[in-house]
Amino acid sequence: MSTAVPPAPSRGARVRRLTLSLGLPVVAAGIAWYVTRGDATPAPTATAHDHAAMSGAATRDGPRPVQLTPDQARRIGITFAAVEATPLVREIRTVGQVVVDETRVQTVSLKVEGWVETLHADFTGRAIRRGEPLLRLYSPALVTAQEELLLARRLARDVAAGTADTRAGADDLVAGARRRLAYWDVPADEIARIERTGEVQRTVTLRSPASGVITEKRVTTGQRVMAGEPLLRVADLSTVWVEGEVYEQDLRAVRTGQPATAEFDAWPGEAWRGRIAYVYPTLSPETRTARVRVALANADGRLRPGLYATLRLCGAADAAAPGLTVPRNAVLVTGERALVFRRLANGTLEPREVEVGAAAGDRIEIVRGLAAGDTVVASATFLLDAESNLGTALGGMGDMPGMEVTVPPARDTATARPGTTARMPMDPSMPMAMPMPASPRTRTPTPAPRTTPSPHEGHAMPAPAQGGHVHPSTPE
Numbered sequence: 001m002s003t004a005v006p007p008a009p010s011r012g013a014r015v016r017r018l019t020l021s022l023g024l025p026v027v028a029a030g031i032a033w034y035v036t037r038g039d040a041t042p043a044p045t046a047t048a049h050d051h052a053a054m055s056g057a058a059t060r061d062g063p064r065p066v067q068l069t070p071d072q073a074r075r076i077g078i079t080f081a082a083v084e085a086t087p088l089v090r091e092i093r094t095v096g097q098v099v100v101d102e103t104r105v106q107t108v109s110l111k112v113e114g115w116v117e118t119l120h121a122d123f124t125g126r127a128i129r130r131g132e133p134l135l136r137l138y139s140p141a142l143v144t145a146q147e148e149l150l151l152a153r154r155l156a157r158d159v160a161a162g163t164a165d166t167r168a169g170a171d172d173l174v175a176g177a178r179r180r181l182a183y184w185d186v187p188a189d190e191i192a193r194i195e196r197t198g199e200v201q202r203t204v205t206l207r208s209p210a211s212g213v214i215t216e217k218r219v220t221t222g223q224r225v226m227a228g229e230p231l232l233r234v235a236d237l238s239t240v241w242v243e244g245e246v247y248e249q250d251l252r253a254v255r256t257g258q259p260a261t262a263e264f265d266a267w268p269g270e271a272w273r274g275r276i277a278y279v280y281p282t283l284s285p286e287t288r289t290a291r292v293r294v295a296l297a298n299a300d301g302r303l304r305p306g307l308y309a310t311l312r313l314c315g316a317a318d319a320a321a322p323g324l325t326v327p328r329n330a331v332l333v334t335g336e337r338a339l340v341f342r343r344l345a346n347g348t349l350e351p352r353e354v355e356v357g358a359a360a361g362d363r364i365e366i367v368r369g370l371a372a373g374d375t376v377v378a379s380a381t382f383l384l385d386a387e388s389n390l391g392t393a394l395g396g397m398g399d400m401p402g403m404e405v406t407v408p409p410a411r412d413t414a415t416a417r418p419g420t421t422a423r424m425p426m427d428p429s430m431p432m433a434m435p436m437p438a439s440p441r442t443r444t445p446t447p448a449p450r451t452t453p454s455p456h457e458g459h460a461m462p463a464p465a466q467g468g469h470v471h472p473s474t475p476e
Contacts, residue, residue, distance in 0.1 A: 012292075063339070063351040063388035080343060082376035083328060083370045084444045087322040089314075090253045090360035096244030096294070096311040097263065098303050104236035106210045111227055117203045117350030119221045121214055121232055128234065135219070135231075136203040142184060146200040149177035153195060185209075212236040237294065237305070240298045241277070244311040245289035252277055253358070254313060260294045262309040268412045272296045272303070324372060325363040331356055332381045341377040341384050342370065349377060351388055 008474045068078070118136040121128060128134070156170035181191050186204050194201060216233035223233060242262050246254055256279055277295040284290070294311065296303060331354070334340045338356045341349040354369030370376070377384060 004135045012380050048336050054463075063385060064107045065344075065351065066341070066349045066384055066387050067347070069351065076383050077380045078377055078384070079379045081324055081327050081376050083324050083366065083372055083374040083376060085372050086325050086363070088325060088358055088363060088365060090250075090358065091234070092253060092311075092313040093247055093309050093314070094240040094244040094246055095230060096309040098305050098307040098309060099213065099239070099241050099243055100305050101241050101295070103241050104210075104239065105215075105235050106212070106213065106236075107230045108134060108209065108232040108234060109207070109228055109230045110225055112136065112137075112139050112141050112161070113227050113316050114142065114225060116219055116221055116223050116225060119207070119219060121217070122221075122390070124214050124217050126214045128208045128211065128214065130208055133205050133209050133368040134209045137225075138203045139469055142186065142204050143200055145177065145180050147195050149174070149191070149194060150198060150200065151179065152177045153198075165253055168287065208234065210234050210236060235305075237301055237303075239300055240305065241356045242293055242294045242296055242309050242311060242314075243272075244294070245284070245287065245291055246313070247276045247284060248288050248290065249358070251279075251290055254290075254292055259314050261314070262294060264303075264308060264309050264314075267302065278449070302433065307398050323357065324370060326363050326366055326376055327378045328359065328362050330376045330381060331364055332385050336442045339381075339385065340366075341381060341388075343377070349384060351385070 063269075070135060114137040114286070115137050117138050120133045120135060143220045151171065152173035156167070156174050159166045159170045178191055182188070185206055186316045187207055190201070190204060209339055212234040213236075214232055218229075219231040254276065256276055258276045260274055260276055262274065263270070264272075274294045274296040275294055278293040280291040280293070292311075292313070326340065330340050333356075338352050341351050344350055352369055355367040357365035357367045359365065
């Protein structure tokens with residue numbers, strides 16, 4: 001008697017059997033989680049912010065109004081300030097450099113050709129005084145002019161007994177010879193010495209026409225010089241200029257005669273006070289800045305050309321027509337816009353986009369967006385902006401399918417029946433094949449599923465949850 005051996009299940013049957021044995025527990029666990037989960041949303045307290053309520057009263061685009069109690073505003077450090085029409089007392093700080101006063105620079109040159117026999121002003125930087133000898137020059141033209149002067153004087157002595165016309169003509173010759181030497185910058189004492197001694201000098205001493213410092217020297221001993229050739233440059237440093245640059249947006253606050261203060265690293269703790277002497281009429285196209293000039297007294301000579309200075313230009317911008325200003329901390333600049341929070345009559349803090357102007361100290365000008373007498377938030381503006389944007393984000397998520405955000409009413413835990421749960425409505429279009437796990441903080445404990453023997457190769461199958469169903473397995 002032979003026993004029939006049942007045929008081995010095919011590969012497809014084994015796959016279906018394995019799928020059923022693994023998929024059913026997952027589906028059952030999801031159904032159990034959905035049925036037994038509880039309402040984990042806490043009831044709103046007196047200190048919590050009702051974002052949904054805020055979002056309903058605001059615009060859909062941009063920040064939304066914020067409603068805070070006085071205690072909440074005090075805890076996060078909110079203060080208020082009024083919008084006032086006050087002039088902006090500005091202080092423009094820039095870097096300057098000491099330069100020579102161009103009106104006190106003089107070039108020494110000769111009006112006659114010659115050779116430098118002796119050079120007294122022999123190095124750059126040497127301080128000289130007006131009338132001090134600069135050089136001794138040999139010039140054939142000067143020698144000839146001296147001889148003519150001596151001849152004219154002898155002629156005047158010879159005709160001293162002649163007629164009046166003859167004496168006047170001789171005197172004119174003497175005066176002409178003197179003027180020629182004077183026009184060639186021969187000092188008057190040199191001319192008097194020539195007339196007194198009656199001797200022609202081979203070299204003539206030329207003296208400095210101004211006091212100052214030799215800033216440039218182009219002559220050496222023994223050099224031949226031509227008429228009009230610049231030899232020395234002498235600068236009077238008793239007054240110097242400090243030139244700085246200001247940006248084009250600050251030009252409206254800079255005027256001629258405005259007080260200025262200069263500070264130097266070489267003398268810390270000291271300040272030189274002066275006034276803006278000139279504002280240059282041109283603007284640099286590369287740096288978008290304009291130069292300003294400040295004149296400073298330098299009697300002791302400590303301010304040397306080339307020194308860097310910190311310039312502080314003090315003045316009032318548009319003092320005749322003051323604009324609306326608020327504290328700097330009241331304006332939140334995001335890069336694309338400037339925002340302030342205006343307090344309404346009911347205490348709501350409304351975000352308001354404004355256009356800002358110049359700033360000075362702790363105040364900033366409001367060109368558009370506010371009116372005189374308005375009250376704005378003066379501190380903690382960043383925290384308010386974050387709160388306002390959070391309300392906007394929560395209000396916007398309510399338009400997404402399956403993400404209706406509502407604030408549930410407060411539950412009375414004392415009167416709630418045991419085992420009852422609140423359920424959040426879900427969009428029917430949302431798939432339920434892969435339920436989202438609950439947060440560990442709000443998850444309701446679910447009892448372990450009961451298992452019953454399964455004919456499918458010894459696998460344990462969980463018992464269906466109450467209200468659910470299980471697909472029957474079909475033996476192959």
